[in-house]
């Protein structure tokens with residue numbers, strides 16, 4: 001700021017003010033947004049690598065803000081985690097996504113999987129396991145079709161309370177995935193301590209796969225480690241056929257990315273896969 005002169009620093013301050021104001025406005029608006037149904041769930045296809053058939057969908061939330069338009073979760077989830085409204089957001093998303101996908105099961109696709117992202121704030125709560133159980137009960141969603149996506153940070157300190165919670169969930173029949181795998185922490189010992197069934201390779205590795213470089217080695221190493229540990233592998237952010245072909249040649253089980261469809265409303269998903277309602 002010092003070197004940018006008077007005008008420069010005024011501009012910088014104005015910009016900073018703008019983003020602080022926006023964050024403040026979003027904080028204020030979040031509670032109302034939930035009550036007014038401004039949150040919308042989009043679904044992104046997960047595709048079986050061998051058959052390219054639809055394996056399942058991941059629920060990804062959007063906020064249709066009356067003034068700012070459609071907001072990415074990357075902008076508002078951190079705010080919601082700070083003021084703990086994330087608990088309401090994640091609960092509502094879990095319930096509604098179960099209801100939406102249950103309707104697809106009932107329309108003739110009983111095996112379709114659903115993945116839902118959970119904030120660590122949600123998992124830390126004492127009533128977390130009971131809440132998931134109650135949601136399955138209320139929605140009638142089959143637990144073996146539900147996968148919950150958590151992040152590596154939760155698994156770091158060998159916490160026995162977290163191990164217990166996750167084991168209770170897998171006893172109920174649902175499965176757990178580690179999201180953004182490879183971006184977080186280097187200790188891999190937790191893979192044996194926690195009842196994880198799936199690793200989702202972060203898209204930052206997948207996106208550089210067409211260049212012959214270290215990322216290809218990292219992805220190859222993750223896939224072979226996962227195979228050794230009998231974990232399912234999902235690759236995120238697959239945008240090009242060459243990436244898909246390489247992942248298939250490695251034996252990666254499931255892929256997700258713009259190549260097979262960006263996240264869209266349930267209506268858009270049904271437009272892409274018309275067989276989901278008519279069969």
Ligand code: C2E
Nearest residue numbers: 060061072073074093117118119237238239256257258263
């Ligand atoms: P994520 O779980 O890693 O979700 C994947 C993100 O990658 C999504 O961003 C998706 O739109 C994007 N993506 C998918 N395929 C491609 C591709 O081929 N190329 C590129 N460049 N991007 C792709 P999105 O929807 O903006 O979500 C961002 C993050 O917000 C999610 O990352 C997830 O961590 C979080 N999130 C989304 N919905 C929820 C929710 O209901 N609860 C919680 N706690 N977090 C959520």
Ligand code: CA
Nearest residue numbers: 058117149179
């Ligand atoms: Ca995810």
Ligand code: CA
Nearest residue numbers: 179180200236
């Ligand atoms: Ca991810």
